[in-house]
């Protein structure tokens with residue numbers, strides 16, 4: 001089962017997220033990864049234990065006060081480094097972690113491939129990520145607006161082919177530290193553990209289907 005951790009605040013995000021991922025280890029998973037937001041998005045992913053991820057990042061840039069982390073339970077694509085979350089979008093501006101299944105991912109994947117997208121994993125998550133990324137880039141809109149458009153498009157598809165979409169997923173996105181407030185609001189409506197302190201936010205999820213996207217400003 002997958003685990004999700006996110007942090008924004010005055011501390012270094014990496015050790016906070018790593019600790020959160022370790023606390024979720026009992027749930028079982030096949031790979032782990034972290035995306036950190038500093039000047040750019042740094043994404044580190046590794047098949048195996050959180051300790052393998054920790055070893056993988058030795059000597060690398062793990063600076064940043066905002067980040068997201070994931071332990072994966074594979075549903076689409078074998079357990080591997082390339083299928084581990086977070087995934088980075090084609091524009092390089094979005095990183096996503098996701099919990100659950102995108103029911104209509106094969107149709108979305110075909111559309112992306114026809115448009116010339118090169119996918120770097122076999123996951124449904126990367127398909128959804130680039131679907132949102134494309135809306136955002138084409139319309140020069142905010143992540144929130146892109147996400148609303150994506151929700152609308154998915155609803156239209158669902159209406160037209162109801163039987164394919166009996167199991168809609170839930171999703172969450174965040175853009176920067178200010179937007180984290182909104183995410184926290186949404187997360188608190190879900191069965192997630194959150195630990196709020198002044199000027200910093202931590203969330204740790206294990207029971208809800210969700211995705212979290214981290215955006216390069």
Ligand code: GLU
Pocket residue numbers: 001002003071072073074075076077083098099100101102123124125
């Ligand atoms: N469906 C996604 C994947 O296979 C997410 C799996 C999970 O919830 O960990 O990567």
